[in-house]
Amino acid sequence: MSGASTLQVGGPRPYLLHVGPGLLSDAGLLARCLRGRHVLVVTDDNVAPLHADRLVDALTRPGLTVARHVLPAGEHEKTLARFGEVLESLARLGATRDATVLALGGGVVGDLAGFAAACWMRGIDVVQLPTTLLAMVDSSVGGKTAVDLPAGKNLAGAFHPPAAVLADTTILRTLPERELRAGLAEVVKYGAIFDAGFLEWLGANAGGLLARDDAAVTEAVLRSCRYKAEVVERDPYERGERALLNFGHTFAHAIEAEQGYAAAGDGLNHGEAVAVGMVLAADLSTRLRLARNEDRDRLRALLERLGLPTALPAGLKPGALLARMRLDKKADASGLRFILWTAPGEARIVTAVSEDAVLRTLEAGAS
Structure with a gap:
């Protein structure tokens, strides 16, 4: 984790925010962010081809089951229907109370995956892995999760602080x-x-x-x-x-x-x-x-x-x-x-x- 900086976010559920290059490949750091044997990587179809394999490779170890859920990209996909699909993926994984959702993407993925983690079995861990500058400096920090409704933005959601945030600055080189x-x-x-x-x-x-x-x-x-x-x-x-x-x-x-x-x-x-x-x-x-x-x-x-x-x-x-x-x-x-x-x-x-x-x-x- 050479070159990374760490900040602590306090509050009722304190957590660490790591900023630096190469964090998605840091197997040791990723392992310290997980508690159980089930991991669901939630990402979108823009980010998955660029970064999902590298992340899953760093996660792979005996006894850990890792699944992926790939959403269509875009704010218009941050819906109750897509939220339900993530819950179904957690069900297929057999995710237990100590499972972790890894939100690999921008603000849409972070918000939706975080809301799913907040609701699965009344709350499991989510680790935010922001892939956009906007998500790194805003939506990944603070625990606000939500989906949009036709009536307005972020009207259904929950406060659910992440277990950790890993902002890999090398990802920004691929950002449009x-x-x-x-x-x-x-x-x-x-x-x-x-x-x-x-x-x-x-x-x-x-x-x-x-x-x-x-x-x-x-x-x-x-x-x-x-x-x-x-x-x-x-x-x-x-x-x-x-x-x-x-x-x-x-x-x-x-x-x-x-x-x-x-x-x-x-x-x-x-x-x-x-x-x-x-x-x-x-x-x-x-x-x-x-x-x-x-x-x-x-x-x-x-x-x-x-x-x-x-x-x-x-x-x-x-x-x-x-x-x-x-x-x-x-x-x-x-x-x-x-x-x-x-x-x-x-x-x-x-x-x-x-x-x-x-x-x-x-x-x-x-x-």
Whole structure:
């Protein structure tokens, strides 16, 4: 495990997060993440041909039964039906209470496989093996698992912290350019809500990040994971501060739902939607006189420098997006709730936000 860094994520069920090269081939580390004799590797048909054999080879040993479940790739596959198929694979494996699910993939695989692990026999271990930058810095850490419903994103799910997270940075060499940029949106989010200095660092290192410079990418992953690990430890069930991690996500989830969780190429993917959502959240902050226009404009410029979209796609109607937001998990009895900012690195939860202000923001974001 030479060159790897380890972070501890605290909370009711502490676990270790390992970041570094070659972790998918580290038989010793993988063995330490398993308790029983049954392992189900859940992955998708994009990732499986690239990485599944290497992982299974590292797992193979006497007494351990390893099975694979390969999902079709795409956010639109994160459904109750696919969740049920993973449970059926666990049943065929004869998975016992000490079995482990290995989630080898991006956020869709991690969310769905984690939810299946949370529900099989009322909860078995899941080890997150993220294969995208977005999953490494966001969805693999913190234990939020879910599937989408036609009514909205991540409406059926559970908090189920992983037994461990192994982020193998060499995997990012096979990541499509669009997915790399999508992950950078979530990296920017940490600077936007926690650390203005990190935003400056990202601007100074944008070229290296886009070129996949090992040092720049590793630093970005580690800093992002530290921010998330610290907030998850303080608020494991999102009852307070952890909600700040949803900066831009109320808008983003509405965009994704209104697109019907379109396959890549037919609409914005999650990271792209978050990039647009952060700009909209920053704009809403200025409309509510919480923040300055100049800060919103600098955020937009950084995202554009990283090759990310910053305006609503054509064809999405502001009224329809607003209707989606009313069903968002972040809404409550007082009305719409948003994560907004007062300045770069300073975010807050704002409740009972005026729907008129949100609608004006959406209308401006579509132009």
